[in-house]
Amino acid sequence: MKGLLFREFYLGRKYYMMSLLMFLLVMTISLLTNLSLICGNLSRLSEDSIFQVNENALTIMTILPCLVIFISFCTDGGVTFSDYNTHWLKYCGTTPMSEKKIITVKFTAKIISLVTAFIFSLIYTVILGAITGDRFSFSAFKNLFIIFTFAVVFSSIFIMLSIDCKDKNAVTKRLVAIFAALYVPTMIYVITLMNNSAEEDIFQGVVMPAVDKIKNILFPLSPVIITVSVAVCYAMSIRFLKRREN
């Protein structure tokens, strides 16, 4: 499978490199901001009563590099679409390569890239911890693992849809539909929480505790979620990859 995996990464190399550069850029900004908060200009500014560092923005910024690398590593930079455009998949149908092998290569490549994203995020979190003085904790690992779980689910769905739709626009439409379907109940849940709360800082007082609660439920279930989503999307992708026309 080495040659086929090489093909996946080589064809997606520009996309992966760009994603990595973006990650490094956002990571640098985040680390410098945190460094500045401790011993730089921002620390002096935050002591000033006129300027206060927005805690919510800082929380988002801290996790942003991880989100950047995980979200971008979820897709394959259009390799699967080009497999259709260049007739590679038609050619595969004339070789002894089975549908199972073609899909296995796609999923293996994705798992490898997401594990890479996880390692990069872990390194970033450790460096951040060293700067801020917060030792790398189980809670940080838990956060990363939940992001990793979501990334695995999303990329499995992405591979399945790419194989089924063969076209970037069609995949985008379906993903938007899935997100819209998830967005509505999430917003209803958040608004209900906000309405029932007397907290002044909605983000720290309402949203974050709710996120923590969801994280505590999701973390032990993550291995199951990963296994089930990969297994279902893998089986469906094999079914969708019809080498035989009707």
Place this chain on the structure above:
Amino acid sequence: MVDFENAIEIKSLTKAYDGFTLNNINFNVPKGSIMGFIGQNGAGKTTTIKLILNLLKRDSGEIKILGMDNISDEYEIKSQIAAVFDELPFHDDLNAKQIGIILSDIFANWNKDTYNDFLDRFTLSQKKKIRAFSKGMKMKLQIAAALSHKARLLIMDEATTGLDPVVRNEILDIFLEYLQDENNSILMSSHITTDLEKIADSVTFIDKGKILLSGYKDDILESHGLIKCRKSDCQYIESDDIVSTRMNDFGAEIMVHDRRKCLEKYSGAVIDSTTLEEIMLFYVRRDKKEWF
């Protein structure tokens, strides 16, 4: 290894689409030979090839490749055959060396040395990206890839279309070399009948989803003839002998399907030998009988 006489055996193959039916196709490609598969656009050549490769579901019939069933023994067959299409199926960001690495992962019998020898012979750069290759170079690369895993059967779909005569000749020479091994065979679909006249042992002519002619090329060329006569003389030729008649300002050209019989029957007539292209042209217009 399965013993077989015909590299491809097709019996009563049928496939119906909306508005097109491939009807009861029967032909064989004998082992060690090259068969030309000719017909105009939309005649059913690509559909037949897709059915042979099991890229398309057939309605009925039987296809045997290298003595094995093309569905139940699909993967075993596909490790021993190679398909070449008119377009290179590799991403143009790759180079020849990388394609070798990828294909070695797909074919258990991949021979790196054979592949490199072909690249050298075709003077194809190993490191240059495919996007910088000309159409001829891309076709040579595809043929190098096809012949580097000890394929026993080469199936080509319009592979020489759009290539200049020099490249086409170079490729045809490779095919003749490939056929030096009597276990190897080629099925070659093409519009360019002159190429097939040069190298094909047998020819199958398909039109509107039906096989019109199938047999040894020399027999087909020998049996057909072209009578050139005045328009007024056409009436003396019996319609049963005629495939179709082409009228022009100077007279008429009548394609007959049994030249020997016609030579005896119409003793005064001059019956010229014909070409595959003319045979194809006259058969395609057989329903009109007379055309311009």
